Amino acid sequence: MTAETDETLPGPWAAVLADYEQHLRAERDLSVHSVRAYLTDLESLATHATRLGVLDPTELSLRTLRSWLANLKTTGKARTTLARRATSARVFTLWLARTGRSPADAGALLASPRAHRELPVALSEVEVRALLDATVDALVDDGARGLRDLAILELLYATGIRVGELVGLDVDDLDRGRHVIRVFGKGRKERSVPYGLPASDALELWLERGRPAMAVEASGAAVFLGARGGRIDQRAVRRIVHERLAAVEGAPDLGPHGLRHTAATHLLEGGADLRSVQEILGHASLGTTQIYTHVSNERLRSAYKLAHPRA
16 A cells, blocks of 8 residues: 555455456556556555545446545645556546446546646757767777667667556567567557668677676567666666766766657657657657647747847
8 A cells, every 4th residue: 555545455455456466467558657556546545545435346426436535635646646646537437337336437538637738858869869978989898788778779769659668578579680570568559660881880899798798597689688687677777877878968867768758759850750759758648749840930039048148
């Protein structure tokens, strides 16, 4: 139980949430992180509903759901959090109705607070070049670890893939001749993403010189390895990106997702069409990709104000 849901849930709630967790893992094939996020939201709902006397999730009503969101708002939850939790509740109540556990979908009419969408922070092309150059300059001292870090940075920027997709790569997922990788995104949806010559060169150096020096019996087919030779985890990749960016003077402190934002922004600024960028990033909705057009527009306005004498 989380800090928000430190009370013991009634039996019906606990049983249904256990079934729902199994549904998310086995049928929807969601990541561990996504399953945990859904359950955290629903445990919060369960705790609030229990306090109101709703001891069974099949007795949920729209009024209870709205009361839950209103209570969260009074505790200072951000709009983005409220919007996410409303979505979690709607998906849950729809599942209750579809599986016959509830006679009606209580959340069908539950509205989401409109979230303020902040523009993602992205590196400039100069900052990306400085990041990669600094990593190359450190190769003499860093050895195999430096080759790995360079390949990770080059691939994240070249493809815009998620950190979870990167750490899940196996050697067989690389088409080294065609410069294409196969990744499995959210919901295990498969897609192919191209990468360029710099990323290819960095990958080849890692696979031919760096990886054999770090590989152990437990390495298996993993492309990228951690300090002990097993498949690298997401926390290690985040640490790598933060540490390498720290060497770039004036660059924002970003993680792997920042490189994903950067790749998308630079693709659009370079003339790529929105549909192509959507496919590369693996976005289910074009609306998610469209935020990067706002980033490009903001940069255009900034450049105009700096350069035009009558801006």
